[in-house]
Amino acid sequence: MPLDLSLYLVTDAALCQHYGLENTVSEAVRGGVSIVQLRDKQASNAQMIDQARRLKALLAGSGVPLIINDRLEVALASQADGLHVGQSDTDVRQARQAMGPDAILGLSINAVEQLQALPIDLLDYVGIGPVFATPSKQDHAQPIGFGGLASLVNACPLPSVAIGGLTASHASAVQRAGADGLAVISAICGQPDPEAAARAFQRV
Numbered sequence: 106m107p108l109d110l111s112l113y114l115v116t117d118a119a120l121c122q123h124y125g126l127e128n129t130v131s132e133a134v135r136g137g138v139s140i141v142q143l144r145d146k147q148a149s150n151a152q153m154i155d156q157a158r159r160l161k162a163l164l165a166g167s168g169v170p171l172i173i174n175d176r177l178e179v180a181l182a183s184q185a186d187g188l189h190v191g192q193s194d195t196d197v198r199q200a201r202q203a204m205g206p207d208a209i210l211g212l213s214i215n216a217v218e219q220l221q222a223l224p225i226d227l228l229d230y231v232g233i234g235p236v237f238a239t240p241s242k243q244d245h246a247q248p249i250g251f252g253g254l255a256s257l258v259n260a261c262p263l264p265s266v267a268i269g270g271l272t273a274s275h276a277s278a279v280q281r282a283g284a285d286g287l288a289v290i291s292a293i294c295g296q297p298d299p300e301a302a303a304r305a306f307q308r309v
C-alpha cells in the first residue's frame with residue numbers, strides 16, 4: 106500500500122485522557138487520519154507494548170499503519186508497521202536491519218545540515234519541524250516556520266510530513282510549502298470531538 110502521510114496523528118496519553126487512547130484513535134481514524142504514531146515518553150516498554158498491541162488490533166483492516174516513536178524494542182514486540190526516530194534516537198541503519206525491508210521508517214529533521222547525513226535509501230519519510238513552538242514536545246528545537254519548512258521540503262528527496270503547532274487552519278500553507286502531510290498531537294488528541302477535529306483537516 107502506498108504511504109499516505111496526509112493526516113498523521115501522533116498520540117499523547119495525557120491529552121487523550123478524556124476519551125482514552127483507543128477511543129481517541131478510533132474516532133480520529135473515522136475522521137480521516139491516515140497514519141498513527143504511538144508516542145509516550147512516560148510509559149515503560151511493557152506498558153507501551155501493551156498499548157501498541159491494542160492499537161494494532163484496533164487498526165487492523167483499516168489500512169492505517171501504526172508507527173512507534175523511538176523504541177525499536179516496542180515496535181518489534183508489537184509487530185507495528187513502522188518506527189519513527191529522532192536525530193539522537195535509535196540509529197536508522199540498526200532500525201532498518203531489525204525491522205526489515207517492509208517496515209515504514211521515519212526520521213525527524215529540522216535543519217538543512219542534517220540532510221547531508223540523511224540515509225535516504227533506508228528511510229520512507231521525514232518529519233520536519235517544529236514549524237511553530239508547541240507545548241506538546243519538551244525541549245523542542247527552534248521553530249522553523251513555513252519558510253524553513255519549504256526550504257527543507259525542497260532540499261529533501263523523501264516524502265515529508267510537517268509537525269509542530271499545526272491546526273487545520275495551517276493545512277493550505279503546509280500544502281503550499283510542498284509537504285505531503287501534517288502531523289498533529291493537540292489539534293486532535295484532547296479535542297472535545299476527535300473525529301470532527303480530524304475531519305476539519307481532511308476538508309482542506
Ligand code: TZP
Nearest residue numbers: 239241242269270289290291
Ligand atoms: N515533534 C516536533 S513538534 C512535536 C513533535 C513530536 C509535537 C507536536 O504536537 P502539536 O500538539 O501538534 O504541536
Ligand code: MG
Nearest residue numbers: 175190191194
Ligand atoms: Mg525521539
